[in-house]
Amino acid sequence: MSNSNLAKDGATQVEIRPRYEGSNICTWIGFKHVNYMVEEAVYDHLRQHGLPAGKLYERFGLGVDITDIDTKILTAFHIDDLATATVRPGPDKGDGKRFLVEFTVEREGQPVKAVASKVAVQLRLDPRGHSVEEPPAELAEFVVDRxxxxxxxxxxxxxxxxxxxxxxxxxxxxxxxxxxxxxxxxxxxxxxxxxxxxxxxxxxxxxxxxxxxxxxxxxxxxxxxxxxxxxxxxxxxxxxxxxxxxxxxxxxxxxxxxxxxxxxxxxxxxxxxxxxxxxxxxxxxxxxxxxxxxxxxxxxxxxxxxxxxxxxxxxxxxxxxxx
Incomplete structure (x- = not known):
């Protein structure tokens, strides 16, 4: 597992479809499920940089927690859309690792910007007593006790x-x-x-x-x-x-x-x-x-x-x- 990438990661992309549950009225997707797509893009970004949430928890006792999510919806998603998420490192503000997430979706054969989101992530140390390895020094600035x-x-x-x-x-x-x-x-x-x-x-x-x-x-x-x-x-x-x-x-x-x-x-x-x-x-x-x-x-x-x-x-x- 690569661990220094959290501080120095580059942009990643992933294709995501909205979940069927979020199509409540006609075929439009509600804001909650748009934010779920943002969350999924961030967790995939960490995974692509060698920091999957499951391994961070199982090996180091670190829970990957989104603690701030600020999302603007510019174009409505529909249930069968295949959206492309681009995740980039954002300017840190001392409250965790920050990311910028942008979604595009195809409309009439052209990509259209659909979502812009800012996300903060903290690594919460689990104190429940199960034996784990010491977290790598490269992650220390993002680890919190609360x-x-x-x-x-x-x-x-x-x-x-x-x-x-x-x-x-x-x-x-x-x-x-x-x-x-x-x-x-x-x-x-x-x-x-x-x-x-x-x-x-x-x-x-x-x-x-x-x-x-x-x-x-x-x-x-x-x-x-x-x-x-x-x-x-x-x-x-x-x-x-x-x-x-x-x-x-x-x-x-x-x-x-x-x-x-x-x-x-x-x-x-x-x-x-x-x-x-x-x-x-x-x-x-x-x-x-x-x-x-x-x-x-x-x-x-x-x-x-x-x-x-x-x-x-x-x-x-x-x-x-x-x-």
Whole structure:
């Protein structure tokens, strides 16, 4: 196994198809599965440079963890697309090894840039006690004992419900859910794809809570949500079977065309809410024109009011507080 390549690697390419699971409405691929393709490209890049995730863990006890993923979707993927990913080393920022990922896809016989993403990777040393070799010195700068960039904890007020405190006085929706094992990897830690699932689901719950569920707008107006940009950063570790408190806050509705929202995730430990991840997502809405094509639309009053917190009463799925 070559080990110095993590610091000095060159560009790699790999062809990737989107997974069938991500084709939820017509044949378009959702943002979560686009990010899955980015993840797959990064892990293949490491593999091509002699650093497969499996061997790093089995031999050195190092878990390859994506801790930051910032993805812009420029062209929608369809289920049968064969996309080409190019992965290059990016400028390091002291939070792990960084990569730049670009996808192209063929449209009318020509390659079109479809995705641009920035990714950070950390090598998490597993302390579970199984015997492993000492990690090579060349990897040392990327090895950490704990994932994340860190963030200031929030002290829970005496007798307060975590979601009530976190959403009070804001245009937010809160959701608490126990982290299952299948959101984790390397035995116990919630992985980036788990947070991508959280982001996808909290958006779905938020829209239902506000009376503009995805099915409602689909049935009544042939509208679907589209995502041009998403980002998630891991701040600390959330563990298997902990309750994750996820708060989704609308930050800006831009000219009835797009809106941006922030996702913040916490776990409660010893009376303190520890931030474990933060992210942002940009949404627009599009009208379905035919089985393959859609076009962006301006928000109507119902959707605009819902996003601005002028509608919705809360549901059993979570707890919202409106401005």
């Amino acid at each position: 994932l994340g960039a860190g963030a200031e904890p929030v002290v829970l007020e005496p007798g307060a419900d975590p979601l009530d405190q976190l959403t009070a006085g804001t245009n937010s929706f809160g959701w608490a859910w126990r982290m299952p094992y299948f959101y984790c990897h390397f035995t116990e830690r919630v992985q980036m794809s788990g947070y991508l699932r959280q982001m996808e689901e909290v958006v779905d719950l938020f829209l239902e809570d506000r009376g503009v569920s995805i099915k409602t707008l689909l049935d009544e107006q042939d509208w679907i949500p589209v995502v041009p940009h998403s980002r998630i950063t891991i701040l600390d570790e959330a563990r298997m079977e902990e309750t994750l408190y996820t708060v989704y806050t609308v930050e800006n509705v831009f000219k009835r065309y797009t809106y941006t929202a922030r996702m913040d995730c916490y776990v409660l430990r010893d009376g303190v809410l520890v931030p474990t991840a933060t992210g942002r997502i940009t949404h627009g809405w599009a009208v379905i024109e035919n089985r393959r094509d859609w076009s962006l639309v301006n928000f109507d009053d119902r959707l605009t009011d819902a996003l601005n917190g002028k509608a919705g009463t809360g549901t059993a799925a979570g707890r919202g507080a409106t401005a």
